Amino acid sequence: MCCDRNMKIFLIFPALWTFVQSAHILGVFQMPSFSHQCVFQPIWKELSLLGHQVTVITPNPLKDPTLVNLTEIDVSKANYQIMQKHGFQFFMAKEQPVHLKIQKIFELNYELANTVLSDKRFIEVYNNSGVKFDLIIAQTYISPILYAVAAKLQVPFVGVASMGGWIGSHYALGNPNPPSLYSEMFLPYHGRMNFSERFRSTLYYLWSRYYLNFEALPKCDQIARKYLGNDIPYIQDIEKNMSLLLLTTNPILYEPRPNVPTVISMEQMHIKPVKPLPKDLKQFLDNAKEGVVYFSLGSNVKSINIPEKLRKVLIEAFAELPYKVLWKFEADDLPGKPENVLIGKWIPQQDVLAHPNVKVFVTQCGLQSVEEAVARGVPMVGMPFIADQTRNIQRLSEEGAAVGLEHTTLTKEEFKNAIFEVVNNPKYKQNVKRLGEIWVDHPLPSLNRTIWWIEYVIRHKGTKHLRSPTADVSWFEYLLIDVILVLLTIVSLALFILYVAIKFILRMIFGGRKLKQN
Structure with missing residues (x-):
């Protein structure tokens, strides 16, 4: 019986497959x-x-x-x-x-x-x-x-x-x-x-x-x-x-x-299985027993494009952290680079985030970066710049998976405190893992x-x-402009009729009295 059932499935499946x-x-x-x-x-x-x-x-x-x-x-x-x-x-x-x-x-x-x-x-x-x-x-x-x-x-x-x-x-x-x-x-x-x-x-x-x-x-x-x-x-x-x-x-x-x-x-369409890291990068992460801060602003914003004032704040803050810092920086040289910072024009982000020594991801909160952080279980410090990034960090903050910062007014102390908060408070790591379980729970x-x-x-x-059918409804109909105009017309007409009626009645009453007095 089992063999017959398997044979039927085997015969049916190719037929369905050929169809497309x-x-x-x-x-x-x-x-x-x-x-x-x-x-x-x-x-x-x-x-x-x-x-x-x-x-x-x-x-x-x-x-x-x-x-x-x-x-x-x-x-x-x-x-x-x-x-x-x-x-x-x-x-x-x-x-x-x-x-x-x-x-x-x-x-x-x-x-x-x-x-x-x-x-x-x-x-x-x-x-x-x-x-x-x-x-x-x-x-x-x-x-x-x-x-x-x-x-x-x-x-x-x-x-x-x-x-x-x-x-x-x-x-x-x-x-x-x-x-x-x-x-x-x-x-x-x-x-x-x-x-x-x-x-x-x-x-x-x-x-x-x-x-x-x-x-x-x-x-x-x-x-x-x-x-x-x-x-x-x-x-x-x-x-x-x-x-x-x-x-x-x-x-x-x-x-x-x-x-x-x-x-x-x-x-999480683009999430891939973890691959081995390049030797030099792996060595840097393996040796960072105190922990690693990973910093990247994605493929659109890019660290090289940020204002000089913000870059100075970041450099000063990183220099005072007790952690190693891996910074995706799209140039060969970073003036004033602290000793604990390693820069790279391109970094295999998904594989870096999977490394156990990475404690926090400082990100612009682009959707794909957020998905990668959640998939790898890494809490975030968010610094939004464009598009949906502000909304993303708001939601992550509400869920206790990240701390949000405003880059236009950011100070060194604010930045350092945000990193310390995320690294030292276990709730952020726990909440990121919770979100990861929700995201992938589908049939x-x-x-x-x-x-x-x-x-x-x-x-x-x-x-x-x-x-x-709502695809064929015009904006005029969707916003009920025609209905509102008809209602306003009816109400206006009713008020006008009421006004004329009251005016007529008052004229009849007071006009009649005037005739009697005369």
Whole structure:
């Protein structure tokens, strides 16, 4: 009986496997940032290993010759030049209002889209390859321009993000997003907002609706049509037809919220098994019996870009610590480097965080860095600069897994006290381990779950059956502007009628008395 059952499974499984194994998948990933691309790389690698024919345009190719089903179009040179031109100093400046940063991100995306769509190798893919693609996977980072490739090729597409969803993505899919309940990811609010936060959140909501509909989306549509022709639908309609939106979220940093069926959560996609450290780095960590402070501001902010005043505070504080310090510093030399500090342009962060002598991770609190710290059980001192980093450290502090600092006003004593607090108080280590257990407690590992949903779209040629009707509700209807106007009209009309009636009655009463007196 057991053998018969196993034989049936053995016979059925290949049939199911054949159903999706020969799909042609096109991946479009434009953002020149390793912290973004390291989330997506496991997806296209796994799809190719499962037998799918995968073509990817990316600024961070894997360049793995063993992946025989994978073709990568490398746009690293052009895209990173664009990023370098725009720089991150603007985004790091906290005095810059969030709406100006959003406009700047769109401008960055306009250039990236022009570069990607004008690449001759990519033109051959979307114009002349003759390959019938079954699915497109496109990076979701505010701008929907590159979704238009799916409309050009007339195939379903999946959006994938290396963080939570931007407010425009929630609009497009009809995901509930009232500004009184859910803060936009570029705003530093979390959980229940006070009046001031709700007021600012509402203003941002109204501004983003205006900016998208009247400025950003028309420009996105113009760029898409320049390369893909005028036969495609309007860019907003293309975005609304997204089959899935895969977001890198988790139940700790992102508040629980109702999602439409096509919004799927991922987490810790890029976490890998621990690998041996380089010999010199291993020796440094092994010999640090007193403990190690690991300091890195990630692949976007970068230590080399921080203000001179802040760098001086860090150097002075590190010099007075009783610990060794490993600092990811993107230059050959650090002026004034203390004796207990080792610098490196590139550091295998996941493997360093796994070393038992690392006591605390001083981080900018980018989502991928936080995921790595939680996966390795290392408590944090957070120093947020951009995007969702402020919200991340707020939540980690509330959970007792980190201490947050404001880098613009940071003093040497504040920095040292934060490190001593995290190193010496065992609650931070315990809470990080607790969060790690929550993050990975799912029926399926995150990568398996993600691949299953991608293949689900391929099997059913899209997800029209899961589409939320709220995706077709205009902002005018969503905000009940029409209903409010009708109600105001009715109330105004009723008040006017009441006013006329009272005036008529008073005239009748007092007018009659006047006639009698006369």
